[in-house]
Amino acid sequence: MLVMDSITALLLTLVFGLLFGSAGSGFSGPLFSYGTGWQMLWSTAMTAPTATRRLWPQGSALAFAAMAVLQLIVGPSMVFADFLSLLLLYSVIVYGDPRNTKAFIVLASALGVLASAVISWSALVGPYFEPYMRPADISGVDLNGMPECWLVYADGRFTGQCAQNLMQQTAVYAAAILSCIVATVIAAFWQRARLITIRMMQERNDALQASEAEERRIAALAERARIARDMHDVVAHTLSIIIVQSDGGRYAGAHDPAVARHTMETIRHESERALHDMKRLFGVFGGSMHADYTDIDALVEQARAAVASSSESSSAGTTSPVSSPAVSASSVDSRIDRHIDGTARPELLSVTASAAVYHLVQESLTNVRKYAGPNVHVVIGERWSDHALDITVTDDGRGASSALDGHQPGYGLLGMRERVEAAGGTVTSGPRVGGGFAVHAVIPLGAAVTVKPYGGIGAAARPAPAAAPTGQVSPIASSTGQADSSVISTERGERRHPVTSVLPRHDVPARPRPVRPGNDAYASAGIRAPWTPALPQIPTWSQLRDRLRSKPIAQAVLANGEPFNWVERLSQWTERHYLTTDIIGTLLLIMIMCANTISMFDGYLDGVTGELAVGRFIVVTTMLPLCFRRRFPEGAALMVVIMSVFQLVMFEPVLLSNLFALCALYSAVLYGRPTAWRWTGVASIGVAMLFGVKVLASDYGYASVLHWMLRSADYAGIGGSPLRLSFGAAMWSGMIGAMCMGTILLARWQRSSGANVLVLQAREEALQAEQSKQKVLAANMERERISASIQAEVSDTLALVIDRAVAGIRMLDEAEARGEEPSAESIAAAFASIGQQGRTALKHMRQLLSVLRETGFSDEAHEHAQPEMRLRPAASLDEQLDAAGTSR
Structure with missing residues (x-):
C-alpha cells in the first residue's frame, strides 16, 4: 500500500511538472509573485503527503492542511497540487477514524473559503510586494480606465466597486471549491460503507479458513456422539428386553418347557434384530434407518410382550431375584397405556422430529424396564395442538429411589435430549413428587420448526451443515440417515426438512416404511413406481421473483457504534x-x-x-x-x-x-x-x-x-x-x-x-461448501475407523447371546426328541447363562459409550503424525479403551 501510494505520488509530481511546463507563467500569491519553477517546488512539496494517505490518513491530511495554510500566506495563491486536497479528504474519510470525519470536513471547508478569498485577492489586487501598480506608476496617469482593485496598494484606495468585485469572485471560487468538497465527501462516504462491508466479509472468510481444522475435529466428535446415541438406542433397548426375558424365563420356563421355548425364541429374535440393526448402523451412510413416530405402536406392543413374559413367571408362582445394578427386571402386573389428546398429525413432524419422538418413547420404556421396579403403570400421553406436540411418558415406579442400588446414569437421556433439541424442541426429565419418573418434551410442528445443530461437543453453537454429496453423510446427521438441512416451504405453507437421499454402502434390506398420506398405489404396494418423463414446469410468480431477487448480502456497522448517514x-x-x-x-x-x-x-x-x-x-x-x-x-x-x-x-x-x-x-x-x-x-x-x-x-x-x-x-x-x-x-x-x-x-x-462484495460473498459460500465437505470427510473417516472395532465388540457379545439361546433351544429339542422333559435346573441354567451374557454385553456397551462420549476423537493419540491432515492414522478402539482406563 505504501509502495503503491509512493509511486502514485511520484507520477503526480511528474504530471504537475509537465503541466507547469506547458502553462507558462504561474499564479501570484498575496505577498509575492512566483514563476513556474517556484510553483513546481510548491507542487512537489504538496504532493509528498499523498504517499502516506492510506497508511496515515489523518496525519497526511493535517500535514497537507498546514502546508496549504503556509502556501496561502507566503506562497502562490494556487498550484495544481492543491487539487490533491480532495484526494486527502477522501482518504481521511474512507481510511481514517470515523470520529474525526466531521472535523476534517469543517477544516476542508474553511480552507476552501480561505483559499477562495486569497485567490480572488491575489488575482484582483495583486501581491503586496509586487503590486500591479506602484505609487510612482500613477503619477500623471489617467486612473479612470484602471481596474478599481489595482489602486489598493498604489493609491491606498479600497472602493466599493473593488469590494464588490472581490466578493463576487470569492463567491464563485468558494462555490466551485465547496461543490468539489461535497462531491468528494459523498463519494468518500459511499466508499467507506462499501469498505466496511468488504472488511467484514474478508474477516468472515479468514475466520472460515482458520476454523477449518476445528470444524473437522467437531465433525468427528459429532459423529462419535451420533454413533454412541444410535448404538445406545439400538442395543440398550434390545439388551434390556433380553435380560428381562431371560430373568422371567429362568423361573417360568422351569415349570413349562413351552414357555421356555417361546422365551428363548424371543431372545434369539431380538438378538438377531439388534445385530442386524448394528450392521445397518455402520453399513449405511448416515446411520441406521430407525423407525419414527408411526412405529410407536409396534414399540409399545413389544414392551407389552416383554411385560407379558414376566407375568407368566409370576403365574408359575416364582419371584424374580434382585438383579444386578445394570438392569432391574420389569415385572408382574405392569401396564402400558397410550393416550392421544387431539388429532394426531404426524405428517407435520419433520424427519428429525419424528425420529426423536420414537426414540424418546423407546428410551423411556427401556428405563422403565431397567429401573422402575415391579407393578409399574406407564402412561404415554400425547397432546397435539396446531403448533406443537406435547408428549409425556410417566410411570409410578421407584423414581428417585432407583439410584439407591448403586447404578449410575447412562447416556440414554443425553441422547434423547440431543435428538429433541435437534428437532427444535425442549425436553425435561426427572423423578416425580410422590414416586415415579417423568419425561416431558415439546416438539414444534410445521412452520414452528426451528432447526438446531445435531451432533456432539461444540455442535450446538454452529449452523447446520449443508446436505452431503451423494455417497457421503453430513457429520451432524440424524439417526434416520438424513441430514438436517435448511427448512424450506411446502405448497401448504408448512416448513419441513427436505429429505436427502442416502445410498447404502452395501445391499442392506430396508425396513418397509409406512405409507404416508399422499403416497400413490405403487408406494402402498411396496414397489418402485415406473419411470415417467417429467414435463418442465412453468415457474410461478413467487418462484420467478425469488430467482430474480438479489442474493442477500450481510451489512456491517461502524466501529464506533454510530449510525450511518444517508449516503452510507x-x-x-x-x-x-x-x-x-x-x-x-x-x-x-x-x-x-x-x-x-x-x-x-x-x-x-x-x-x-x-x-x-x-x-x-x-x-x-x-x-x-x-x-x-x-x-x-x-x-x-x-x-x-x-x-x-x-x-x-x-x-x-x-x-x-x-x-x-x-x-x-x-x-x-x-x-x-x-x-x-x-x-x-x-x-x-x-x-x-x-x-x-x-x-x-x-x-x-x-x-x-x-x-x-x-x-x-x-x-x-x-x-x-x-x-x-x-x-x-x-x-x-x-x-x-x-x-x-x-x-x-x-x-x-x-x-x-478480494475487494468486491459479491466476489467475497461467492468466496464465502465456496468456503462454507468446502468446509461442509471436509466435515463430511472427517465424519466418514471417524465412523469408518471405529465402526469395525465397535461392530466386533458388540457383535461378538450379541452372537454369544444368540449362541446361548440356540443352545437352549437345541437342548429343548433334543429332550423332546427323546420323549423326555428337560429338568428345571437345565432350563434355569440356560436362561441364567443368557442373562449373564446379556448383562456382560450391556456393561461392555456402556464402556464403549463412555469412550465415544468422553475421550475425544481417535486422532488425539496421533496428533503430530500428519499435521496437515490429522484424521490419519487413527488410534484403534482398543487403544482408546486402554487410554480411558476401562477394562473388558
Missing part, C-alpha cells in the same frame, strides 16, 4: 439491491443513448432515412441485458454477444453505446464462474474478428456483412489497395480485441484482489 445507508441499499440498481442505471443509460444515437464513424444518425430507429433498436437490444449483469453475469454476457453478432451482421451503424458491451464482459469474468474468462475470451476474439470483417466489407462498399454475403453493393467503396484496406480492418479488429482482453485482465485482477 444509500450505499448499503444499492449493495443489497444491486439488481434494482443495475436495472435503474441501465434504463437511464438506454434513455440517454436513445436520445443521442451517435455512430462511431458517421456522427449522429439521421432519423429521416430510418437510421434513428435502427440505432435505437441496437441500443435497446445490446444494452438491455446489462440490467442483469451482476445477478446473471454470464447469461447477460451471452445475450450481449448474441445481439452484437446480430447487429454486426445485419445492420450498418456501429454506435457509441456498443462500448458498454465491455461492462457485460467485465461482469461475466468478475462475478461469473472462475472459468468464465475462457469462453468470454473466445467470444471476444470472435466478435473482434467479425468487427474487422464488417469494416472491410464497408470499405468495399457493402452496407453490412449480410450485404457482403449476398454480394449486393449499395455504394462505392472508399478506395485503396486491398492490402491497405485489409490492414485497416485488422487494426480495428486488433484494437477491439485489445480492449476486450484488457477488460478481462482487469476483471481477473479485481476478482483476485
Whole structure:
C-alpha cells in the first residue's frame, strides 16, 4: 500500500511538472509573485503527503492542511497540487477514524473559503510586494480606465466597486471549491460503507479458513456422539428386553418347557434384530434407518410382550431375584397405556422430529424396564395442538429411589435430549413428587420448526451443515440417515426438512416404511413406481421473483457504534439491491443513448432515412441485458454477444453505446464462474474478428456483412489497395480485441484482489461448501475407523447371546426328541447363562459409550503424525479403551 501510494505520488509530481511546463507563467500569491519553477517546488512539496494517505490518513491530511495554510500566506495563491486536497479528504474519510470525519470536513471547508478569498485577492489586487501598480506608476496617469482593485496598494484606495468585485469572485471560487468538497465527501462516504462491508466479509472468510481444522475435529466428535446415541438406542433397548426375558424365563420356563421355548425364541429374535440393526448402523451412510413416530405402536406392543413374559413367571408362582445394578427386571402386573389428546398429525413432524419422538418413547420404556421396579403403570400421553406436540411418558415406579442400588446414569437421556433439541424442541426429565419418573418434551410442528445443530461437543453453537454429496453423510446427521438441512416451504405453507437421499454402502434390506398420506398405489404396494418423463414446469410468480431477487448480502456497522448517514445507508441499499440498481442505471443509460444515437464513424444518425430507429433498436437490444449483469453475469454476457453478432451482421451503424458491451464482459469474468474468462475470451476474439470483417466489407462498399454475403453493393467503396484496406480492418479488429482482453485482465485482477462484495460473498459460500465437505470427510473417516472395532465388540457379545439361546433351544429339542422333559435346573441354567451374557454385553456397551462420549476423537493419540491432515492414522478402539482406563 505504501509502495503503491509512493509511486502514485511520484507520477503526480511528474504530471504537475509537465503541466507547469506547458502553462507558462504561474499564479501570484498575496505577498509575492512566483514563476513556474517556484510553483513546481510548491507542487512537489504538496504532493509528498499523498504517499502516506492510506497508511496515515489523518496525519497526511493535517500535514497537507498546514502546508496549504503556509502556501496561502507566503506562497502562490494556487498550484495544481492543491487539487490533491480532495484526494486527502477522501482518504481521511474512507481510511481514517470515523470520529474525526466531521472535523476534517469543517477544516476542508474553511480552507476552501480561505483559499477562495486569497485567490480572488491575489488575482484582483495583486501581491503586496509586487503590486500591479506602484505609487510612482500613477503619477500623471489617467486612473479612470484602471481596474478599481489595482489602486489598493498604489493609491491606498479600497472602493466599493473593488469590494464588490472581490466578493463576487470569492463567491464563485468558494462555490466551485465547496461543490468539489461535497462531491468528494459523498463519494468518500459511499466508499467507506462499501469498505466496511468488504472488511467484514474478508474477516468472515479468514475466520472460515482458520476454523477449518476445528470444524473437522467437531465433525468427528459429532459423529462419535451420533454413533454412541444410535448404538445406545439400538442395543440398550434390545439388551434390556433380553435380560428381562431371560430373568422371567429362568423361573417360568422351569415349570413349562413351552414357555421356555417361546422365551428363548424371543431372545434369539431380538438378538438377531439388534445385530442386524448394528450392521445397518455402520453399513449405511448416515446411520441406521430407525423407525419414527408411526412405529410407536409396534414399540409399545413389544414392551407389552416383554411385560407379558414376566407375568407368566409370576403365574408359575416364582419371584424374580434382585438383579444386578445394570438392569432391574420389569415385572408382574405392569401396564402400558397410550393416550392421544387431539388429532394426531404426524405428517407435520419433520424427519428429525419424528425420529426423536420414537426414540424418546423407546428410551423411556427401556428405563422403565431397567429401573422402575415391579407393578409399574406407564402412561404415554400425547397432546397435539396446531403448533406443537406435547408428549409425556410417566410411570409410578421407584423414581428417585432407583439410584439407591448403586447404578449410575447412562447416556440414554443425553441422547434423547440431543435428538429433541435437534428437532427444535425442549425436553425435561426427572423423578416425580410422590414416586415415579417423568419425561416431558415439546416438539414444534410445521412452520414452528426451528432447526438446531445435531451432533456432539461444540455442535450446538454452529449452523447446520449443508446436505452431503451423494455417497457421503453430513457429520451432524440424524439417526434416520438424513441430514438436517435448511427448512424450506411446502405448497401448504408448512416448513419441513427436505429429505436427502442416502445410498447404502452395501445391499442392506430396508425396513418397509409406512405409507404416508399422499403416497400413490405403487408406494402402498411396496414397489418402485415406473419411470415417467417429467414435463418442465412453468415457474410461478413467487418462484420467478425469488430467482430474480438479489442474493442477500450481510451489512456491517461502524466501529464506533454510530449510525450511518444517508449516503452510507444509500450505499448499503444499492449493495443489497444491486439488481434494482443495475436495472435503474441501465434504463437511464438506454434513455440517454436513445436520445443521442451517435455512430462511431458517421456522427449522429439521421432519423429521416430510418437510421434513428435502427440505432435505437441496437441500443435497446445490446444494452438491455446489462440490467442483469451482476445477478446473471454470464447469461447477460451471452445475450450481449448474441445481439452484437446480430447487429454486426445485419445492420450498418456501429454506435457509441456498443462500448458498454465491455461492462457485460467485465461482469461475466468478475462475478461469473472462475472459468468464465475462457469462453468470454473466445467470444471476444470472435466478435473482434467479425468487427474487422464488417469494416472491410464497408470499405468495399457493402452496407453490412449480410450485404457482403449476398454480394449486393449499395455504394462505392472508399478506395485503396486491398492490402491497405485489409490492414485497416485488422487494426480495428486488433484494437477491439485489445480492449476486450484488457477488460478481462482487469476483471481477473479485481476478482483476485478480494475487494468486491459479491466476489467475497461467492468466496464465502465456496468456503462454507468446502468446509461442509471436509466435515463430511472427517465424519466418514471417524465412523469408518471405529465402526469395525465397535461392530466386533458388540457383535461378538450379541452372537454369544444368540449362541446361548440356540443352545437352549437345541437342548429343548433334543429332550423332546427323546420323549423326555428337560429338568428345571437345565432350563434355569440356560436362561441364567443368557442373562449373564446379556448383562456382560450391556456393561461392555456402556464402556464403549463412555469412550465415544468422553475421550475425544481417535486422532488425539496421533496428533503430530500428519499435521496437515490429522484424521490419519487413527488410534484403534482398543487403544482408546486402554487410554480411558476401562477394562473388558
